[in-house]
Amino acid sequence: MFSVIIPGRPCLTDIVPVDPQPNGQSTKFAFTIPLAPDFSDLVVFFLPGTVLPPDTAAAIYIQFPDNGFRFIGALANEKPSAILSTSPPPNLAPGMTATLGISIEPVQSVAPQLATLEAEKGASGQLVRQSRQITTKVLAQRIIGNAFNFLASFASSDQDAVPLKAFRDWWTKFERKVDMDPTFLEREDPSASG
Structure with a gap:
């Protein structure tokens, strides 16, 4: 259903359903990602043939050791792939892993999270552009x-x-x-x- 690419590493396809339903379908999935070597961005995408149910989106969360899950982006039928920034905490011990969670949720619950994330990115991106701007x-x-x-x-x-x-x-x-x-x-x- 989903796959993940971390630059410089093989493509991740070992997705694990987290909440198997009686009908065999799942709405929550997870990837376990070793934290070494370091990474700050990853790509999440639908595998060919994947189509989400109507009015849903795939909310994407990341959890680093000693932290809760943090929303980092979303996919939808209209946007089947995304490059996402992970912002790992500094000084993580070798051998530790992060969990990338993907949850199929109603669009109306994902949209506000996405808007907040975009607003945060826009503000930080504007600061970076201003600091690099030349006359x-x-x-x-x-x-x-x-x-x-x-x-x-x-x-x-x-x-x-x-x-x-x-x-x-x-x-x-x-x-x-x-x-x-x-x-x-x-x-x-x-x-x-x-």
């Missing part, structure tokens, strides 16, 4: 510096004209670089060679 002037200087260095490589002296095609080539290369790494201009010493 428009610095960003403009870096873009122009990148263009100048690239175009200057076509000239042998200050008097040489640079063909317009060189600018188009720089722009194509610059766009490709931004697509591959949108934050390269935010770093202290971006590569200015184009």
Whole structure:
């Protein structure tokens, strides 16, 4: 029904039903996850053919040693996979495990938890963006510096004209670089060679 991927580890498929019902169906499942090596994110997804009952969602919780279960996200028929942040406590002893719980619940009980989680993420994400934000002037200087260095490589002296095609080539290369790494201009010493 569900599977979990933790970066750098094999895919987890050993899900355990927690509340077997007389009809053989279960609404609560668990994965046991070794805490070593460290991880901070995981991916939870439906296996092919999995469809939740109407008006339900799969609420996802994590429990670290000495802590209760904490809601970290949800899946639904419209959203069959998610990358979730786990935020493990620091200094966990080797050999310990976490429990990832998945509970099939009514959408109306999952939606408020999801809204609260998104609001918390939004607030912390905004703080991170503000702390990394660079001024428009610095960003403009870096873009122009990148263009100048690239175009200057076509000239042998200050008097040489640079063909317009060189600018188009720089722009194509610059766009490709931004697509591959949108934050390269935010770093202290971006590569200015184009």
